[in-house]
Amino acid sequence: MLSQDGSGAEILTVEEMYSADRLAIAGGVAGRDLMEAAGTAVADSVLLYESSRAGAVLVLCGPGNNGGDGFVVARRLKAAGRAVRLALLGDRSALTGDAAAAAADWDGEIEVLDPAGLEDVALVVDALFGAGLNRPLDGLSAAMVEAVERAGLPVLAVDVPSGLAGDRGDAPDGPAFRADRTVTFFRKKPAHLIVPARFFCGDVQVAQIGIPESVLQEISPRLFENSPALWLAGFPWRPAEAHKYQAGHALISGGTEMTGAAQLASRAALRIGAGLVSLACSPASLPIYALANPSVITLAVGAAADFVAALADPRRNAVLVGPGNGVGADTRERAIAALEAGRSLVLDADALTVFEGRTEELFKLTAASAGETVLTPHDGEFRRLFPGIAGDPLERARVAAAQSGAIVVLKGPDTVVAAPDRRASINGSAPPWLATAGTGDVLSGMIVGLLAQGMPAFLAAGAAVWIHAQAAFAFGPGMISEDLPDALPKVLARLSDEAGRAVDYRKIVNNFR
Numbered sequence: 460m461l462s463q464d465g466s467g468a469e470i471l472t473v474e475e476m477y478s479a480d481r482l483a484i485a486g487g488v489a490g491r492d493l494m495e496a497a498g499t500a501v502a503d504s505v506l507l508y509e510s511s512r513a514g515a516v517l518v519l520c521g522p523g524n525n526g527g528d529g530f531v532v533a534r535r536l537k538a539a540g541r542a543v544r545l546a547l548l549g550d551r552s553a554l555t556g557d558a559a560a561a562a563a564d565w566d567g568e569i570e571v572l573d574p575a576g577l578e579d580v581a582l583v584v585d586a587l588f589g590a591g592l593n594r595p596l597d598g599l600s601a602a603m604v605e606a607v608e609r610a611g612l613p614v615l616a617v618d619v620p621s622g623l624a625g626d627r628g629d630a631p632d633g634p635a636f637r638a639d640r641t642v643t644f645f646r647k648k649p650a651h652l653i654v655p656a657r658f659f660c661g662d663v664q665v666a667q668i669g670i671p672e673s674v675l676q677e678i679s680p681r682l683f684e685n686s687p688a689l690w691l692a693g694f695p696w697r698p699a700e701a702h703k704y705q706a707g708h709a710l711i712s713g714g715t716e717m718t719g720a721a722q723l724a725s726r727a728a729l730r731i732g733a734g735l736v737s738l739a740c741s742p743a744s745l746p747i748y749a750l751a752n753p754s755v756i757t758l759a760v761g762a763a764a765d766f767v768a769a770l771a772d773p774r775r776n777a778v779l780v781g782p783g784n785g786v787g788a789d790t791r792e793r794a795i796a797a798l799e800a801g802r803s804l805v806l807d808a809d810a811l812t813v814f815e816g817r818t819e820e821l822f823k824l825t826a827a828s829a830g831e832t833v834l835t836p837h838d839g840e841f842r843r844l845f846p847g848i849a850g851d852p853l854e855r856a857r858v859a860a861a862q863s864g865a866i867v868v869l870k871g872p873d874t875v876v877a878a879p880d881r882r883a884s885i886n887g888s889a890p891p892w893l894a895t896a897g898t899g900d901v902l903s904g905m906i907v908g909l910l911a912q913g914m915p916a917f918l919a920a921g922a923a924v925w926i927h928a929q930a931a932f933a934f935g936p937g938m939i940s941e942d943l944p945d946a947l948p949k950v951l952a953r954l955s956d957e958a959g960r961a962v963d964y965r966k967i968v969n970n971f972r
């Protein structure tokens with residue numbers, strides 16, 4: 460499965476990466492060749508991206524294969540004419556296997572790792588620990604991290620910045636290098652994407668080192684970087700002959716006091732392609748909704764029973780409850796009614812908060828519902844709803860999805876979409892200006908708009924999260940949530956080109972002649 464930059468969208472755990480390594484070697488690739496390719500990719504990256512800072516490249520090597528990569532880096536840089544120094548943690552005689560072989564091919568000096576030896580250094584290559592890190596850095600390696608940071612030297616990390624565990628996205632337990640750039644191998648690891656670990660990695664480059672793609676079949680990863688590769692084939696592009704009744708009908712619950720939220724969601728649902736949007740609101744607030752949203756159908760819904768009646772129309776096939784709805788029994792009743800009606804459902808904002816301390820009740824309903832449910836908490840809502848679940852965002856979203864039987868979208872700078880069967884995606888980049896009032900309402904509107912068009916919930920949530928972030932990038936700084944729905948068409952046009960489904964306007968015009 461290829462992502463936009465041509466590398467695979469799969470993310471491998473450290474254990475899975477070791478399997479990939481083993482399977483490649485079992486298939487006839489020499490371990491030493493993998494290491495040679497890894498070190499060469501890092502050396503190329505040094506030569507390509509190095510600043511004009513004067514001085515040597517200092518390669519810090521550890522006792523395992525990460526250090527082995529470092530020996531290759533040093534040899535390659537030296538061969539390219541670059542001034543290079545190499546310092547080893549521990550004794551050379553302790554190196555084994557491929558790392559010992561790589562060290563034997565290095566004909567330069569091997570210095571002792573020394574935090575005081577940073578004079579005349581232009582760049583540090585961190586090859587102390589990679590996948591094999593099994594405890595926090597201490598002693599000399601910890602002192603080295605601190606000295607490099609104090610000296611303000613740029614750092615290029617091999618595989619993972621030393622001190623970070625490749626599988627974990629939370630803050631490291633001890634010191635860790637803050638790299639400007641990380642070159643990892645074959646596929647990204649969770650730490651490259653989950654915040655705050657991601658911030659230690661800098662720009663992440665994935666190098667191919669000769670591990671065949673076929674090993675992925677055996678490993679069958681359950682974690683992916685969110686990209687169109689994951690969901691584009693399932694995206695509901697409208698066939699030329701379609702009419703609006705074939706593109707689904709979203710029912711969105713609107714609040715009485717906070718009327719902006721459901722309006723943002725409605726506009727987003729329409730922009731992402733829903734054929735029709737009905738907005739259910741109190742009779743008192745109906746004029747506000749009706750006047751401002753000519754393309755939205757407004758329904759006066761006074762009591763909970765009226766919402767049940769609105770659900771009786773089977774054409775209203777996807778429902779959103781929560782944005783601006785208020786934290787009260789009424790919101791909970793609407794959510795329950797939608798679950799009992801078996802609709803594809805998004806519960807967001809207040810519709811999550813109203814189930815605080817009542818998750819058993821919610822999970823029974825989601826399990827029994829004929830439709831798929833998507834929960835879209837931000838961190839605070841997540842903690843209220845799932846107070847007992849700890850871990851990094853990936854782990855928390857996965858556990859919550861398993862408990863609830865719903866697709867969980869845990870929103871943040873690294874939004875995770877997790878399914879009950881452990882499939883999960885991590886969104887690698889979102890602009891900081893996306894963190895502003897109302898953008899969550901737009902996202903939930905996009906998800907319900909895609910559900911209305913029949914897209915499976917895990918794909919719909921992934922697509923909405925990715926497109927949402929891209930629309931924010933496309934608009935740029937200064938964006939407010941009102942801008943987001945109107946920034947969607949640009950992103951959709953690009954995607955439809957990519958999907959090879961670009962609308963041929965000439966053909967359509969000719970049809971009308």
Ligand SMILES: NC(=O)C1=CN([C@@H]2O[C@H](COP(=O)(O)OP(=O)(O)OC[C@H]3O[C@@H](n4cnc5c(N)ncnc54)[C@H](O)[C@@H]3O)[C@@H](O)[C@H]2O)[C@H](O)CC1
Pocket residue numbers: 476477479480490493494495497498521522523524525526527528587588589590591592593594595596597600617618619644668670
């Ligand atoms: N997987 C591949 O396809 C390839 C990976 N390569 C590189 O190899 C490393 C992983 O190597 P490994 O030897 O398994 O682990 P490390 O080098 O990270 O370190 C293991 C070594 O360090 C000890 N240790 C662990 N934590 C600490 C600590 N905090 N303090 C002191 N010592 C520690 C541990 O006990 C071991 O002795 C991978 O990242 C790639 O860079 C190959 O190049 C081939 C392709």
Ligand SMILES: [K+]
Pocket residue numbers: 525585586587588589616617618619620621
């Ligand atoms: K490293």
